[in-house]
Amino acid sequence: MKIFLILLIIAFSLCVQNTATSETNLVVYVVDGDTIDLENGESIRLIGINAPERGEDCYYEATTKLEGLVLNKNVRLEKDVRDADIYDRSLRYVYVGNLFVNLEMVRTGYAYADSVEPDVKYSNQITNAEDFANQVYPTWIRVV
Secondary structure: OHHHHHHHHHHHHHHHHHHOOOOEEEEEEEEEOOEEEEOOOOEEEEOOEEOOOOOOOOHHHHHHHHHHHHOOOEEEEEOOOOOEOOOOOEEEEEEEOOEEHHHHHHHOOOOEEOOEOOEOOOHHHHHHHHHHHHHHOOOOOOOO
C-alpha cells in the first residue's frame, strides 16, 4: 500500500506540471512553511496546505524545508479559483521543475492538508499525501 501511494504521488506530480503557467518567478524570501515572497514583490500563499506560524512549534523546521525547496529558485505558479486571500497574498499552487511544492510539503510531513473552498482543484491529491505522511513518519517526526 505504501509503495502504491508513493507511485501515485510521483505520477501525479509529473502529470500536473503542464497545468502551471510557463512564466517563472524568483523566490527571494520564505515567510513560513506556506508563504513565499517573489522578486517582483508579490507574496504567495500556497493553496491547500497549512504550516506552523512564527512562534508555533515546528515553525523553523517547516520554514527551513520550504526554503530548501524554493529559495533563490524560479517557480511556476498555478491559480485555482480565487486570486488572493484576505491578507492580499496571491493564492497559488507552486512548482519547481516537475516538483509540486504544495504536495511535497504535506507528503514530507512539514505541512498538513487544509483545503478551503472554492480552491480545491488538488485537494484529493494533497489529502492523499497527508495520509501517506501519517503512515510513513512517526508522530514525533511529523511537524503537524
